[in-house]
Amino acid sequence: MSDYPWLTTLWLLPVVGAVAVLLLPASRRTLARGLAFGVASAVLVLGIVLAVRFEPGGAQYQFVESHEWIPAFGAGYTLGLDGIALVLVLLTTALVPLLILAGWNDEREVGSGRRVSHTYVALTLLVEAMVLISFVSLDILLFYVFFEAMLVPMYFLIGGFGPRSADLAHRQQRSRAAVKFLLYNLFGGLIMLAAVIGLYVLTARQGLGSGSSGTFDFRTVVAAANTGQLGAGPAVLNALFLGFMFAFAVKAPLWPLHTWLPDAAVAATPSSAVLMMAVVDKVGTFGMLRYCLLLFPDASGTYAPLVITLAVIGIIYGALLAIGQTDVMRLIAYTSISHFGFIILGIFAMTSQGQTGATLYMVNHGISTAALFLIAGFLVSRRGTRAIAAYGGVQKVAPVLAGTFLIAGLATLSLPGLAPFISEFLVLLGTFTRYGFAAVIATGALVLAALYVLWMYQRMMTGPVKEGNERLYDLVPREVAVVLPLIAALLFLGIYPKPVLDFINPAVGQTLTTIGVHDPAPKTPAIPAAGADHGGAHK
Secondary structure: OOOOOHHHHHHHHHHHHHHHHHHOOOOOHHHHHHHHHHHHHHHHHHHHHHHHHOOOOOOOOEEEEEEEEEHHHOEEEEEEEOHHHHHHHHHHHHHHHHHHHHOOOOOOOOOOOOOHHHHHHHHHHHHHHHHHHHHHEOEHHHHHHHHHHOHHHHHHHHHHOOOOOOOHHHHHHHHHHHHHHHHHHHHHHHHHHHHHHHHHHHHHHOOOOOOOOOOOEHHHHHHHHOOOOOOOOHHHHHHHHHHHHHHHHHHOOOOOOOOHHHHHHHHOOHHHHHHHHHHHOHHHHHHHHHHHHHHOHHHHHHHHHHHHHHHHHHHHHHHHHHHOOOEHHHHHHHHHHHHHHHHHHHHHOOOHHHHHHHHHHHHHHHHHHHHHHHHHHHHHHHHOOOEHHHOOOHHHHOHHHHHHHHHHHHHHOOOOOOHHHHHHHHHHHHHHOOOHHHHHHHHHHHHHHHHHHHHHHHHHHOOOOOOOOOOOOOOOHHHHHHHHHHHHHHHHHHHOOHHHHHHHHHHHHHHHHHOOOOOOOOOOOOOOOOOOOOOOOOO
């Protein structure tokens, strides 16, 4: 089975599942959801098999598949998996079945003749497939194609399947949010396309491809970039870096290119919003770590101070705006802007601790955001409003919902013992060794996070039961089945993150070695051993 196309099966299985769902009769709504859940669960099993078979100390890229795609242009169907991509594959494959289960009853106000359920879950599976192939692609053009293609099903999930509403203004707001999401990300993708073409031209001039063509092979271009064989000056390489970085900064999102995120998160169903924030947006930070650093190591070092400055601004900005929100879903969306700032900070700190923490943060943010946003979504679906002021005393009528909401909130503020703490600690520690001032400023977000999480919980869950909340009911078994694995993961990875770090550490080490970056030497001089020669003082 060593030649079995594991990675092709990984991303193609959700596509086949989506087609199968759409072929079902319109009346079989429950079967459509059940089939989608079964397919997503099978993809999760396949992801676990890959993790078991993966050798952390082995080759940098494993399960490699390579076939001709467009040979005239040097583009190939080349897939491979490293430790960083593996943990993000596991995050994606673990979340999607839970999101399908969480959105079991998500529908919009359409006529009964529409295949609402079929289309909704099929689009979710298509997004999963495109995200997965983006993580495992080792061809730059192949990555770009799916980096852009995933925007289409995500656009329809945001604009076509938002929360039910008879309000025309609300439906128009949802449409505007979807268009804003699409335009921002398409514009970033077009800038990246220009950079991809420019990089291809450089490889063609240097004869890196077959014949007179260039190449899109990621490994070939990385080897040339890190040995000075691209034949381009700093100005050209800096421009190409900015083209890639701009697209990833929009998708991540990095301040000030973030403004599409809160609107899209509120407009979509909770499950689709989590799919966007916890899964799709990770392709942006993954792209920074893989493509920006490995393809343009010198340019990454040149622009690192600027990126770190923007990341720190985003950390504080997102936290401050979260404090001022009156909409619970928008509040959680702004916390993600702050958290993405931490991830980008760790990536461009250029230290092993920072990048390890950033990669682990991608996983932990996905879990904690999914838990908090979905639980909030369950509550909003009961009460019919996102206004924080409408709640109060929920813990008295729905104690399980309130308790799980508290754990997810404490994870969001990085409480020690919960998963995000160790990743945030590693990011700050790794950043401090190179950019001490930036790390100190970013640490202030810890206080702000405690403020917006605890104040939100106090207003919504404690105190007397407000009018209209007395009829709220607790989590039902389906919702418990969604929330329980997320809470368990937050607790387990908060206490024992080693299984994930075992995959991440070697991959981060290989990345830093490839770009020729080493951790800074300790600034504090080592203490001499007892009895050592101290300049002859005791002679």
